[in-house]
Structure formats: structure tokens, C-alpha cells
Amino acid sequence: MTVFINDISVVGPGLVDKTLTRSILRGDEHWVYKDMPPLKPEMLPVNERRRTTMIIKLALECIQSLLKDHDDLKTVATVFASSDGDLGIVDKMCSALAEENKIISPTLFHNSVHNAPAGYWSIAASMKGPSTSLSAGDATFMAGLQEAVSQVEVEGGTVFFVAYDFPAPEMLDTFRHFDYPLAIAIRLSNQAEHQVLGTMKLDGVKAEGKTSRCRNVSMEELRQASPVGCGLPLVEAIVRRARMQVVLPYLQDELFQISISH
Amino acid sequence: MTMQPLAITAKTVVNACGQGETALLEALMNNASGLSQQGYPDLSFDTWLGKVNGLETVELESELKHFNCRNNQLAYKALETDSFRLSIKAAKEKYGSDRIGVFVGTSTSGSAETENAYKFARKSDGALPTDFNLMTTHNTASLHDYVRSSLGLSGPGHVISTACSSSAKVFAAAYRHIISGYCDAAIVGGVDSLCLSILYGFNSLQLVSSEICRPYDTDRKGINIGEGAGFLLLEPIEAGHGKVKFKGYGESSDAYHMSTPHPDGDGAVQSMTSALLRAGLEAGDIEYINLHGTATRNNDAAEAHGIERVFGESVACSSTKGFTGHTLGAAGITEAIISILALEHSFMPANLNLQNLDTNLNVKPHSEPCMRPVENVMSNNFGFGGSNCSLIFGW
Numbered sequence: 001m002t003v004f005i006n007d008i009s010v011v012g013p014g015l016v017d018k019t020l021t022r023s024i025l026r027g028d029e030h031w032v033y034k035d036m037p038p039l040k041p042e043m044l045p046v047n048e049r050r051r052t053t054m055i056i057k058l059a060l061e062c063i064q065s066l067l068k069d070h071d072d073l074k075t076v077a078t079v080f081a082s083s084d085g086d087l088g089i090v091d092k093m094c095s096a097l098a099e100e101n102k103i104i105s106p107t108l109f110h111n112s113v114h115n116a117p118a119g120y121w122s123i124a125a126s127m128k129g130p131s132t133s134l135s136a137g138d139a140t141f142m143a144g145l146q147e148a149v150s151q152v153e154v155e156g157g158t159v160f161f162v163a164y165d166f167p168a169p170e171m172l173d174t175f176r177h178f179d180y181p182l183a184i185a186i187r188l189s190n191q192a193e194h195q196v197l198g199t200m201k202l203d204g205v206k207a208e209g210k211t212s213r214c215r216n217v218s219m220e221e222l223r224q225a226s227p228v229g230c231g232l233p234l235v236e237a238i239v240r241r242a243r244m245q246v247v248l249p250y251l252q253d254e255l256f257q258i259s260i261s262h
Numbered sequence: 263m264t265m266q267p268l269a270i271t272a273k274t275v276v277n278a279c280g281q282g283e284t285a286l287l288e289a290l291m292n293n294a295s296g297l298s299q300q301g302y303p304d305l306s307f308d309t310w311l312g313k314v315n316g317l318e319t320v321e322l323e324s325e326l327k328h329f330n331c332r333n334n335q336l337a338y339k340a341l342e343t344d345s346f347r348l349s350i351k352a353a354k355e356k357y358g359s360d361r362i363g364v365f366v367g368t369s370t371s372g373s374a375e376t377e378n379a380y381k382f383a384r385k386s387d388g389a390l391p392t393d394f395n396l397m398t399t400h401n402t403a404s405l406h407d408y409v410r411s412s413l414g415l416s417g418p419g420h421v422i423s424t425a426c427s428s429s430a431k432v433f434a435a436a437y438r439h440i441i442s443g444y445c446d447a448a449i450v451g452g453v454d455s456l457c458l459s460i461l462y463g464f465n466s467l468q469l470v471s472s473e474i475c476r477p478y479d480t481d482r483k484g485i486n487i488g489e490g491a492g493f494l495l496l497e498p499i500e501a502g503h504g505k506v507k508f509k510g511y512g513e514s515s516d517a518y519h520m521s522t523p524h525p526d527g528d529g530a531v532q533s534m535t536s537a538l539l540r541a542g543l544e545a546g547d548i549e550y551i552n553l554h555g556t557a558t559r560n561n562d563a564a565e566a567h568g569i570e571r572v573f574g575e576s577v578a579c580s581s582t583k584g585f586t587g588h589t590l591g592a593a594g595i596t597e598a599i600i601s602i603l604a605l606e607h608s609f610m611p612a613n614l615n616l617q618n619l620d621t622n623l624n625v626k627p628h629s630e631p632c633m634r635p636v637e638n639v640m641s642n643n644f645g646f647g648g649s650n651c652s653l654i655f656g657w
Contacts, residue, residue, distance in 0.1 A: 073517075074532075083402075090376060094376050094377050094379070094380035094459075095380055097304075097377050097380065097381075097458045098381045098383070098384040099384075104459075104462045104466045106466045106467050108463075109462075109466050110521040110646055112459065113423070114369075115423060115647040116647060118424070118649070119647025119649070120647075122517040123517055126517050127515060128514055128517050129514065131513070131515045131647075131649060132422055132424065132435065132513075133422065133423055133647075135402035135403040136403050136406065136420040137403035137407060139420075143418070146439070147435060147439075149442070150438040150442040155438070171390060175396040176396050204444075205360070251410070251418070252407070
């Protein structure tokens with residue numbers, strides 16, 4: 001089964017404008033840090049929208065550009081991958097629980113589940129297909145991609161894969177630090193669509209070597225900023241339509257090789 | 263599209279009903295609930311809990327002490343039970359340690375560690391303790407990393423965290439990784455442990471019952487939170503002559519509300535029909551359904567509606583939450599193992615604590631265990647975020 005890459009999306013600081021982002025990923029422009037503007041998940045009903053947190057907004061902003069008019073909302077599957085989920089919520093919950101009266105709001109609680117962004121997305125897009133939310137720590141990008149690819153290989157159809165992480169609040173930052181927020185989304189299908197970008201094959205664990213670096217060296221800082229960043233060399237290869245192998249970090253310091261073709 | 267069934271060749275389970283499958287089986291056969299009113303540190307309201315006693319003193323392997331937290335202590339306890347490690351040792355010799363995947367589910371992971379660290383910070387100088395280790399305890403991936411290390415495995419895997427469907431969905435992920443050729447066999451499982459986040463969180467939604475939980479009862483007042491762990495080994499069918507098989511899975515999203523199920527059970531209908539399709543079975547082939555049956559007003563009503571739409575009113579069914587409590591991220595694996603025990607021992611466990619069946623619900627769970635051979639069983643798990651999963655096990 002060939003797995004087609006039909007679209008990609010990247011959202012982060014300095015990577016909000018889609019045209020500029022593509023230029024940076026192609027290597028035509030340098031990446032420069034810019035504060036992200038406030039993200040607004042316009043697809044959500046107002047009540048849900050006001051309950052969303054920064055990381056939910058980031059994931060939704062990234063995944064929503066993968067949606068096409070012809071998508072069958074009952075069958076398209078989603079894989080949401082985040083190493084740490086919503087550390088802002090963890091901080092708020094644990095701070096409240098350390099107080100004498102331990103008051104937690106219903107919204108704070110339902111936002112605390114790892115699949116909160118997936119839940120909001122299903123409501124935003126009326127997507128009723130299978131949805132998996134997962135983590136594999138520093139290997140989250142590759143493990144999530146493997147889950148998404150195996151879904152295309154076994155179930156067929158279209159899978160939206162999105163990986164996202166967001167920096168921790170001050171209390172937790174010492175214990176888990178990300179320099180920048182970042183989200184990467186990839187539209188994978190068992191069929192080539194109009195404007196197909198290439199195909200992907202998971203070669204497997206690689207005994208030796210190094211993880212791939214960004215060809216656009218200005219993005220190296222972003223690549224190393226979170227477990228999502230390691231996916232940038234893969235997205236670069238896809239956008240540049242290069243035929244190449246990309247090596248990503250995998251479980252317990254292992255390496256995993258992916259082949260991109262066109 | 264039908265799936266290739268996989269054989270279930272080893273299993274282990276720990277929850278409020280006891281340690282190991284014999285303890286669980288005896289509880290189920292004798293209508294003996296594991297729920298109690300013993301409380302939990304810093305818990306200020308009355309409820310019943312499905313607590314596993316003695317977890318605090320469980321010691322992890324000396325080289326894996328950095329994983330120490332209530333959730334991984336519970337995982338360790340399950341790995342030490344029912345000769346599970348011996349079965350995995352044999353599987354490693356057969357397939358190689360890099361060809362066995364680990365797919366596990368949890369909802370809150372080692373959350374209690376972070377809660378305790380914040381409590382410490384509030385009482386001291388405001389900083390979290392320096393020996394606090396977020397990544398190996400509370401991070402969602404901690405359970406996978408611990409189990410993989412503890413069993414000496416190096417295959418693929420991850421932690422699925424989709425609230426109460428987490429350790430049901432791991433079956434689908436494991437199946438796909440096996441069929442794609444990324445591994446030959448897989449351990450699936452789940453662990454969730456008591457923590458204040460869950461207790462106070464569910465209480466904020468007014469979903470926690472001060473009484474013992476009564477799924478599908480007209481007087482049901484909400485859930486009793488439980489903790490539990492379970493793991494099983496999935497192998498290609500050739501390896502499991504005479505073993506119960508994993509035959510079908512269905513996954514869906516409600517796309518309705520973050521913490522309330524679709525009132526018509528739409529998502530439940532989709533996950534149940536999709537599981538039947540994969541198993542190549544008709545609704546009439548399912549002889550028993552282990553309900554999600556949390557005992558909240560909305561869950562039981564939505565699930566009953568969905569079941570009626572797919573199976574009609576007369577299918578045999580029961581919720582076993584009255585035995586174990588709602589073990590959340592471990593509910594999928596706990597109830598999968600209960601379903602497998604039902605097949606192996608030819609019985610259908612009771613819907614414990616059911617006194618007055620809610621006649622607005624058009625399904626009829628049985629309140630006493632029924633001794634009868636069953637061929638095919640479905641287990642339902644539905645979670646926050648509208649995440650649904652139905653599994654089918656059978657001979």
C-alpha cells in the first residue's frame with residue numbers, strides 16, 4: 001500500500017502566514033522569530049471557542065488547513081500527537097488542588113484530557129471518524145506518524161496527522177522546557193489527490209546514524225525546540241519535493257528512517 | 263472490511279476486585295463488589311472508590327526507580343501477576359524483543375506526583391521539589407516507557423490517551439501495527455490510578471455518586487471512581503489454538519460535546535456497527551455486551567439508545583462498573599479482560615447494584631450472573647471528547 005502525502009501544514013512563531021511558511025520550508029527565505037498573533041478557532045461555535053486554551057488553538061489552526069470540501073466527515077480519521085499535552089492546564093489544576101478548598105471548574109477539567117484538542121476539532125469540523133490522541137515523549141512525532149501511516153495502510157482512506165507542543169508555564173518549565181510552540185500537520189491518504197506532494201514509506205529503525213537536520217539552517221533552533229520540531233526536516237523534504245531519506249528520533253534514543261518519493 | 267482475528271495468549275489484571283484473574287473471576291461469579299468507602303488522602307467529600315490497597319509500598323525495579331509513581335506501581339503489580347512476565351519471556355524468544363509492540367492507555371498517568379509536588383511547593387518556598395520528575399511519572403508516555411523497559415522490549419508503541427476509551431483503542435492500534443508489519447505481536451493494556459485531579463474534576467461536573475454506583479438504575483446518581491491495570495498479549499492466530507480471539511474493533515467521534523455524549527447515541531452506533539463489520543458478524547451474533555454503563559444519567563441513556571438502535575431491546579448486557587468502579591483509562595482493558603473471562607468460563611457477569619431498572623432505557627441488563635456459554639461478546643467504552651470504541655471478542 002502506497003501512502004500519499006497530499007498536503008502539509010506548519011504553524012509556529014514566524015510560521016503563521018502560509019505563503020511565507022512555504023518559502024521558508026523550501027529554503028527561499030530565512031526563518032525569523034516573530035510572536036504568534038492571537039489564534040482564533042473560527043470554525044468552533046462561540047461557546048466552545050471561548051473555552052479553548054493556547055495549545056488547543058495551535059493544534060486547530062494547524063489541522064484546519066488540511067480540510068477539503070470533498071472530505072467525507074464520517075470516515076476521515078485523525079491522529080493527534082503531543083508529548084506533554086496542556087501543561088498550562090496541569091499547572092492550573094495542580095495549583096487549585098494544592099489549595100484548601102480545591103475548586104476546579106468543569107471547563108478546566110474537561111480541557112485536561114489529552115484528547116481535548118481532538119474533541120474540539122471533531123466538534124469544529126463535524127468529523128465523526130476515528131480519532132486517536134497519543135504521546136511517546138521525545139519520540140512523539142515519529143510514533144504518531146507511524147500510527148497515522150499504519151491507519152492508511154490498514155484502513156485505507158484519509159488520515160489527518162497533527163503533532164503539537166506548547167511551552168510550559170513557569171513552575172513546570174524547569175522540568176520540561178520547550179523554546180517555542182510548534183505544530184505540524186500532514187494529510188495522508190491511500191490515493192493521490194490533486195496537488196499531491198509525494199509518497200511516504202516507513203523504512204524502520206536504523207542502527208546507526210544521526211537525526212536529520214533542517215536544510216534551511218535558520219530553522220535549526222526551531223527543530224531543537226520541542227519533540228515536534230524534529231519533524232521539520234521531513235516537511236522540508238516534502239515541500240521541496242526531494243527524493244530522500246529522513247531520520248527522526250524514536251523511542252529510547254533509537255532512530256527511525258522514512259523514505260520520501262515523488 | 264473484515265479483520266484477521268488475533269489470539270489472546272496471556273493476560274493479567276489488578277483492580278479493586280483483587281490481584282489476578284482468579285480474584286476477578288470469583289468476584290464476578292459471586293456478585294462481590296470491590297468498591298468501598300475507605301476514602302483517599304485530601305478527599306473531602308463522600309464517595310465510594312474502587313481502590314487497590316497497598317500500592318504505596320510497591321517497589322519498582324532498582325534500575326527503574328525514576329518511574330516511581332502510583333500509576334507505574336500499579337503497572338508493576340499487574341506485570342508481576344498471573345505469570346505475565348513468563349509469557350512475555352517466551353514471546354521474546356519466539357519473535358525477538360524488537361518485534362513485540364507495546365500499546366497502552368492511560369488518562370491521568372502519574373498525575374498524583376505533580377499534585378503532591380504542588381502541595382509541597384505551597385507549604386515550602388513556592389518551588390517544586392528538585393527530585394520531582396515530570397517526564398518519567400506524569401508525562402502521558404511514562405507508562406509506555408516504564409512497561410517497555412520493565413519487560414525489556416524494543417518494538418514500536420505509544421500511549422493512547424483518549425480519556426475513558428484509551429485502553430480499548432490500544433487494541434486497534436496494536437492490530438494495525440501488526441498488519442502493517444511493524445511488529446509481529448503486541449502487548450496491549452492500560453493503567454489508571456486514583457488522583458485528586460480526577461476525583462475533584464468529576465465532582466465539579468456533579469458526576470460523582472456519594473452512594474455505591476448503580477448503572478442503568480432509575481436511581482443512579484453517578485460514577486464511583488476506581489483504579490486498575492491490565493495487560494494482555496496479542497499474537498497471530500496460529501499461536502493461539504483454543505484461545506479466545508480479538509475479532510473486531512470500531513472507533514468513532516461524537517463531534518457533539520466535550521463531556522456529554524450524543525443523546526441519541528450516534529457515536530456509539532457508529533463504533534458498534536463498525537466493530538461488527540470488522541468482525542464479519544451480524545448484530546444477532548453478539549450474545550453479551552459489556553456496557554460502558556458508568557451510572558451517570560447521560561451516559562447510560564445515550565448508550566442504551568445506541569444499543570437499542572443496533573441490537574434491539576433483548577440483547578443480554580451488563581455494566582461491571584459496580585464491581586471495579588470506573589477505572590477510566592483502564593476501563594477498556596479491564597472490561598476486555600472481563601469479556602474474555604465471560605467467554606472462557608461460560609457466564610455473563612451481573613449488572614451489580616441494579617435494583618430498579620430505569621424503564622426509560624430500552625435495554626435490560628441482568629442483575630444476577632447468568633451461567634451460559636457465549637460465542638461472541640462486545641465491550642463498549644466511551645470517553646470525554648466524544649471518543650468511542652467498541653471491541654469484539656469471541657471463540
